[in-house]
Amino acid sequence: MKEEEAIWMRHRKGVKNHVVDSSQPEADIERILREFIPRAYRRPVAEEQMIPFIKLAKDRLASGRTFEEAVRSGITAVLCSPQFLLLNSEPVVDDYAIASRMSYFLWSTMPDEELLQLAAEGKLKDPAVRQAQVERMIADPKIETFVNDFTGQWLDLYDLEFTTPDMRLYPEFDPLLLEAMKEETRLFF
Known part of the structure; x- marks a missing residue:
């Protein structure tokens, strides 16, 4: 370069x-x-x-x-x-398709090395291995993308900023409270 x-x-x-x-x-x-x-x-x-x-x-x-x-x-x-x-376009679901589906669902990104290695070994068809991987993936910080996107769409958290409460009825409402409302919902989920 x-x-x-x-x-x-x-x-x-x-x-x-x-x-x-x-x-x-x-x-x-x-x-x-x-x-x-x-x-x-x-x-x-x-x-x-x-x-x-x-x-x-x-x-x-x-x-x-x-x-x-x-x-x-x-x-x-x-x-x-x-x-x-095209994800999920394969007529037969193999271990690589399972790895991609798990990863894009929970992380909104491609499978990591561990998932690809398990796919190469043919282990992702085992429900116990998949369960362990789901637990690992949920514990990973990349799950935040899923939580933000899912709650944003499901509960319309993305639209929360487009409404402003009447300041006479809710004088304590401010941008910090707005963020706290969204974060509390994400954390509860």
Whole structure:
């Protein structure tokens, strides 16, 4: 990565443009995409599924695009593919699908290494293992995203700020009380 000229940003000073380059662009394109695709798909990926993305990026590089542009085109294609975009589209629910469903439901993000390892070992079909993982996931700080989103939608906590009580009837109401009301509800949940 090479640092170039400074970029003007209103709220941040000293930000510089960076250019990503490589001394072995074709090998680096392949390495980057081979590491990225299984993470994006949340499962191991067969060689024949990776080849079109790698070929696309290498073709872009060969056509005169920069290394960074070539890698971006490969990654963009992966992120536009149905295997990345569509959760729960598999006709057969395997351990990787279970890991993704658990993770996106409870954490609103991709499975962590422990879930992926259990999926690789084929252990997530066991109800006791799933129960232990749910307990672990609930104890993790990432559960806050689920709590905020779920209570925000279910109990309309997102809309609480759009109404203002009459100050003559509720003189003690202030922004601190508003936040306390939302936090009490989340903590109770």
